[in-house]
Amino acid sequence: MLGILSAGIAPGLALLSYFYLKDQYESEPFSMVFKTFIFGALLVFPIMFVQYVFDAENILQSNLISAYLSSSLLEEFFKWFILLSVIYPHVTFDEPYDGIVYGASVSLGFATVENIFYLFTLGIEHAIGRALLPVSSHALFGVIMGYYIGKGKFSATSNKKWIIISLFAPFFLHGTYDYILITMENWLYFMVPFMIFLWWLGLKKAKQARVLSAHYNGKITSINETFHQ
Incomplete structure (x- = not known):
């Protein structure tokens, strides 16, 4: 059991640490990052329940609809909703x-709990494959979503456009990922x-995003220097 928990948690923490440590300016408060991770982890339970209902009732019988709606849209929308409602307005x-x-x-909060469930079901021998595919793909969907949300918040214009893209870009990529798994024989x-x-x-x-942050922090520094002259 301890081995499965370790194998399930390690990839998510490693990927999160990588992107966290790439922050070249003021690092985010650990408490806020952990809170966001937990929000993502808790999303697993209602989403799995809805997906179970869809499967049990044969609501989504098409592979295309199943890939893009039951999995991709459902998961990406709720992650996007958490970011937009909790993180977007936050001072950090x-x-x-x-x-x-x-x-x-x-994304990695969600992927980590999902990964633990799958490893308990399939066995620890699937840990490497799941780390390379589902866990890392979730991380990258989250990175792409976060990029456009950050661009939307700090752009002088077209804020709504970037916020919309922040949902639909990961939705399309996630749906394509699932469609490949569901429909392709090889x-x-x-x-x-x-x-x-x-x-x-x-x-x-x-x-x-690091370049945008550099420009943004450069402008803030310039404004502060002008103000104090």
Whole structure:
């Protein structure tokens, strides 16, 4: 049991630590990051219940609808809702890169609890595969969501556009990920290039967020220096 818990938790904490430590300016309060992680973890239970009802009642019989609605939209919407309602207005969300940290945190909270459940069901021998695919993909969906939420909060214009994209970009990517798993017979041949693309995109957005934070902090410094002259 301890081995399964460790294997289930370790990938999420490792990925969260990576994106957290990439914050080049004021690091986010650990308590707020942990709170966001817990919110994501708690989302597993109502979402799994709704998905169970969908399956039991055969509400979503199409693979396409199942991939994009039952899994992707349901999960990404609630993660997006947590970020928008709890994190977006919070005082600690004070630079664009913070969206990356909180986006990864809420997603990895969800992915970690889901991962533990799957490992208890399937066995610890699946730990590496789940770390490389479901856990890391959730982290990257969260990074992309957080990037656009951060861009929306700190952009002078088009705020609503970026907020909308912050939901639909991870929704589309997550749905595509699930559709490959559900429908492709030789899914690994499609999943490997998709995951390479997803890592490239996620790291690119994290880098862009750091650049935005640098510009934002530079402007704040300039304003403070002007004010104190």
